[in-house]
Amino acid sequence: MPELPELEALRRQLGPRLEGRLVTAVEINPQKAHMLRYPPESFAYELPFRRLAKLWRRGKHLIFDLDLMRGDDRRYLVINPMLGGRLQLAPDDQKVPATHVFSLRLDRAEELRYLDFRDMGRIYWTADPEQGVPAWAGHGPEADSLRQETLAAFCKRLRRYRDELKDLLRNQAFLAGIGNAYSDEILFEAKLLPLRRRATLKPGEEQALYAAIPLVLERSIATILANPDYDESKQDRKFFNVHGKGGESCPRCGHRISQLGSNREPLNFCRGCQL
Ligand SMILES: [Zn+2]
Numbered sequence: 370m371p372e373l374p375e376l377e378a379l380r381r382q383l384g385p386r387l388e389g390r391l392v393t394a395v396e397i398n399p400q401k402a403h404m405l406r407y408p409p410e411s412f413a414y415e416l417p418f419r420r421l422a423k424l425w426r427r428g429k430h431l432i433f434d435l436d437l438m439r440g441d442d443r444r445y446l447v448i449n450p451m452l453g454g455r456l457q458l459a460p461d462d463q464k465v466p467a468t469h470v471f472s473l474r475l476d477r478a479e480e481l482r483y484l485d486f487r488d489m490g491r492i493y494w495t496a497d498p499e500q501g502v503p504a505w506a507g508h509g510p511e512a513d514s515l516r517q518e519t520l521a522a523f524c525k526r527l528r529r530y531r532d533e534l535k536d537l538l539r540n541q542a543f544l545a546g547i548g549n550a551y552s553d554e555i556l557f558e559a560k561l562l563p564l565r566r567r568a569t570l571k572p573g574e575e576q577a578l579y580a581a582i583p584l585v586l587e588r589s590i591a592t593i594l595a596n597p598d599y600d601e602s603k604q605d606r607k608f609f610n611v612h613g614k615g616g617e618s619c620p621r622c623g624h625r626i627s628q629l630g631s632n633r634e635p636l637n638f639c640r641g642c643q644l
Pocket residue numbers: 619620621622623624639640641642643
């Protein structure tokens with residue numbers, strides 16, 4: 370499931386290549402049209418001849434601002450890729466993968482494709498994401514904006530919750546953008562066990578959590594973008610320390626990495642160096 374670092378890397382990579390481009394047509398895979406939270410016919414009719422003004426992100430959603438060429442009518446294409454959604458910018462004569470949901474044909478013989486191998490993504494086309502996207506209003510601050518929040522303000526918000534740390538980090542109302550994978554990585558960095566309850570944290574541990582969140586997110590974005598083979602339609606998480614690494618040795622202390630849950634949705638941590 371793409372989380373903040375993957376979506377942010379994609380935004381930085383694709384944004385400059387898309388902004389200003391003209392959508393000339395829309396193609397929808399009829400077998401996957403149910404993923405559109407808008408009538409597909411209207412979607413295909415309303416998007417063309419709009420310009421992609423901006424690509425941005427809110428939590429785990431990607432947003433394309435689309436402007437009519439004349440006038441000031443702006444609408445938003447909002448994609449929540451959920452577990453298996455990916456974007457691909459490709460020449461329009463390149464083979465379309467079977468996971469294809471829809472494509473925006475662009476000028477210069479390219480198309481932006483939305484692919485989904487789990488068919489769980491949600492696609493919205495709306496004049497107002499606040500109204501048109503159900504999860505929108507419940508978003509808390511962006512997880513990568515923590516450097517703008519003081520430690521005192523962070524702790525004040527943190528102390529409203531009673532959850533286990535793993536659940537707390539994945540709660541989009543507390544911080545938007547973190548899911549199952551990066552919550553494991555952040556807790557590893559902070560040396561905290563995922564099933565610890567928030568109320569058991571000592572002040573030094575709250576501080577460690579506060580520092581680990583932006584550190585892990587920023588470092589991950591940089592690592593993803595530094596890959597010379599970066600491909601926006603693939604997800605490369607080989608750089609993870611613990612998530613998905615159950616049974617391997619901890620890179621910090623050498624202890625065997627623990628795993629709870631399934632291979633598909635694992636919860637990983639190190640009993641050797643996380644408390
Ligand atoms: Zn360890």
